[in-house]
Amino acid sequence: xxxxxxxxxxxxxxxxxxxxxxxxxxxxxxxxxxxxxxxxxxxxxxxxxxxxxxxxxxxxxxxxxxxxxxxxxxxxxxxxxxxxxxxxxxxxxxxxxxxxxxxxxxxxxxxxxxxxxxxxxxxxxxxxxxxxxxxxxxxxxxxxxxxxxxxxxxxxxxxxxxxxxxxxxxxxxxxxxxxxxxxxxxxxxxxxxxxxxxxxxxxxxxxxxxxxxxxxxxxxxxxxxxxxxxxxxxxxxxxxxxxxxxxxxxxxxxxxxxxxxxxxxxxxxxxxxxxxxxxxxxxxxxxxxxxxxxxxxxxxxxxxxxxxxxxxxxxxxxxxxxxxxxxxxxxxxxxxxxxxxxxxxxxxxxxxxxxxxxxxxxxxxxxxxxxxxxxxxxxxxxxxxxxxxxxxxxxxxxxxxxxxxxxxxxxxxxxxxxxxxxxxxxxxxxxxxxxxxxxxxxxxxxxxxxxxxxxxxxxxxxxxxxxxxxxxxxxxxxxxxxxxxxxxxxxxxxxxxxxxxxxxxxxxxxxxxxxx
Amino acid sequence: xxxxxxxxxxxxxxxxxxxxxxxxxxxxxxxxxxxxxxxxxxxxxxxxxxxxxxxxxxxxxxxxxxxxxxxxxxxxxxxxxxxxxxxxxxxxxxxxxxxxxxxxxxxxx
Numbered sequence: 001x002x003x004x005x006x007x008x009x010x011x012x013x014x015x016x017x018x019x020x021x022x023x024x025x026x027x028x029x030x031x032x033x034x035x036x037x038x039x040x041x042x043x044x045x046x047x048x049x050x051x052x053x054x055x056x057x058x059x060x061x062x063x064x065x066x067x068x069x070x071x072x073x074x075x076x077x078x079x080x081x082x083x084x085x086x087x088x089x090x091x092x093x094x095x096x097x098x099x100x101x102x103x104x105x106x107x108x109x110x111x112x113x114x115x116x117x118x119x120x121x122x123x124x125x126x127x128x129x130x131x132x133x134x135x136x137x138x139x140x141x142x143x144x145x146x147x148x149x150x151x152x153x154x155x156x157x158x159x160x161x162x163x164x165x166x167x168x169x170x171x172x173x174x175x176x177x178x179x180x181x182x183x184x185x186x187x188x189x190x191x192x193x194x195x196x197x198x199x200x201x202x203x204x205x206x207x208x209x210x211x212x213x214x215x216x217x218x219x220x221x222x223x224x225x226x227x228x229x230x231x232x233x234x235x236x237x238x239x240x241x242x243x244x245x246x247x248x249x250x251x252x253x254x255x256x257x258x259x260x261x262x263x264x265x266x267x268x269x270x271x272x273x274x275x276x277x278x279x280x281x282x283x284x285x286x287x288x289x290x291x292x293x294x295x296x297x298x299x300x301x302x303x304x305x306x307x308x309x310x311x312x313x314x315x316x317x318x319x320x321x322x323x324x325x326x327x328x329x330x331x332x333x334x335x336x337x338x339x340x341x342x343x344x345x346x347x348x349x350x351x352x353x354x355x356x357x358x359x360x361x362x363x364x365x366x367x368x369x370x371x372x373x374x375x376x377x378x379x380x381x382x383x384x385x386x387x388x389x390x391x392x393x394x395x396x397x398x399x400x401x402x403x404x405x406x407x408x409x410x411x412x413x414x415x416x417x418x419x420x421x422x423x424x425x426x427x428x429x430x431x432x433x434x435x436x437x438x439x440x441x442x443x444x445x446x447x448x449x450x451x452x453x454x455x456x457x458x459x460x461x462x463x464x465x466x467x468x469x470x471x472x473x474x475x476x477x478x479x480x481x482x483x484x485x486x487x488x489x490x491x492x493x494x495x496x497x498x499x500x501x502x503x504x505x506x507x508x509x510x511x512x513x514x515x516x
Numbered sequence: 517x518x519x520x521x522x523x524x525x526x527x528x529x530x531x532x533x534x535x536x537x538x539x540x541x542x543x544x545x546x547x548x549x550x551x552x553x554x555x556x557x558x559x560x561x562x563x564x565x566x567x568x569x570x571x572x573x574x575x576x577x578x579x580x581x582x583x584x585x586x587x588x589x590x591x592x593x594x595x596x597x598x599x600x601x602x603x604x605x606x607x608x609x610x611x612x613x614x615x616x617x618x619x620x621x622x623x624x625x
Contacts, residue, residue: 288565333569335601354568354601375602376565379572384605403565403600410531410562412596 020196024189031182031189038182042175045106049168052102053161055095060157062091063121066129067150074132074139085129092121099160106167113160120156124149245274249343249461252282255436256454257444259404267294267332268402268454269302273309278343281309284400284456285336286355288376297332301377305338315339315351316387319377323353323385326378334377337400341458348398348458349389353377356406356416359399359423362392363462367399367423369416395462397435399423404451405443418443432459522551523620524583526574529559532567540567544574546581552620553578558590558613568601575606586616 069085099114128146132139244252252272267287274280283305287298304322312318315338326334337358339350350358354376361367370390375383399419406415422442426435436455444453524547532540546553555571557563563571571587578585586608589595598609610616 286565288569333565333572335565352602354565356600372600373602373605375572375606376569379569380576380606383602407562407564407597411593412600413593416596 020192024193027189031186038175038178045171048105052164055098059095062088062095063153070129070132074136077136113163116156120153244272247274249278250280250341251432251459253433253436254456255440258452267298268452269298270454270456280341282458283338286402288333301334314387316385319351319353319385323377323383327381331378333379346392346460351385351387356403361397361423361427363395367420394460397457397459400456402454404453524553527556532563534566537566540570552584554586556588558588560594561591584620586620588616
């Protein structure tokens, strides 16, 4: 289920979250600043109102000072009493100007209250102050008129005061509305951000879960790979551990050393099968590739070769049959050598398919590479194979190997020489049962091996075994005393001579037959 | 049309093992013509069984299209590896270019 989710579906909520944050953060920050400005504006407006009220009080005081001065002058006739009047004139003018500024600041559209105030003051000066200054004696009727005008002035003042108060209330209300709107916006922003955070958290959790699933899948894949490797290894171990037959007349030895660099299971194998009348069948092969497939393919080819060998004694026919089977099944490419060792005639009969040549070593002679040819199995339906026969001697050893034994340095000509040297040095002294391992040890001398190497040896019983002439107990005893062959080399040579004379066909390779 | 077809040359070089399988597969491509094919392995010093298998399949493909094919090799070591693989039976193998071209220019069998 997690696999079916496309990455897109998880990216979208993430993008929405990011956009929300990008939009909301400025709103939060800007909203805070706006509220701050509104509040400070509110404070400024309040102080303006207070100033206006002060100025209003001041203008009232100035009007009263003017009146006080005029009335003192009218009562005493002395100019000294006119001083408050003079001060009042100046103060009035100042306060009036201040009131106009306050009105500007308060953005009072209606200035009629101020105009009334000024008009009342002007009327009072014209009708009260001026006549009394001119003639203070006839004061009473004028003072009465003055009282009326002063009362009028107070009414005007109160009107203006009420106007200022109303203005302040208006402004306060506007600020309150603005603040509450901003608060709402901020609240919405906070809710959205919280929602975005929750959404983001959900996406994160989902991503984490998918990551976990993918990791688990990877782990399962790894486990599956490990399992395959283990199965392949087990298969190959099982194949290779199938015991080689031990017969009195022919003995096998084998070694398989997997590549050390990569713990890959190769497709190398070997087989030895005991047949009737002192004959054995031998096979060595290499399936291209590594792993479980190669191991399975190797087993199939191997079974095909062994079961076909029961019906068909000719190695070339046998390879051709298995080749056709592999081509039909589109199996892997396989290289192989298969053949028979006949202990009654000391003859090796074999055929090769894309495989390096067998090595033959006979007592007292240098090891040599035998003839070989033919395409690998499984690549061409019409591939032709040849059967080669080589007449040998008692004690002769056939060494079969996979390409890792000669291709380790990537100079196969050098590799062949090293192999021949190794075989030469081993056949002198080592017990036949350990010949293959000894050859491997001589070639590689403990060095790391880049490819799998399998080596199989097939050895006819030596002359000292032949002396026992069929007695199985005697042969086993003789085999147990091996390892001292060098010390009795003289005897070996004389026995060779006898065997050679008896067979009358020593050392001659039969002309190869061509099998279609 | 067929007689005048131009030569298809496929060249590989170096040490060819399973690590170069993809590259070898990419190189081993026939052109659309029906002229002879020269597989130039003159600079190849080693090839493992994977590459041998690829060469054999390439040969089968060329044969199936009725195209003459020849291998040109340089290193004796590599020649030996080809001999192991029995390629001398499947290919006309040459160690000099002129001989290979003469063979390819010859009459079809």
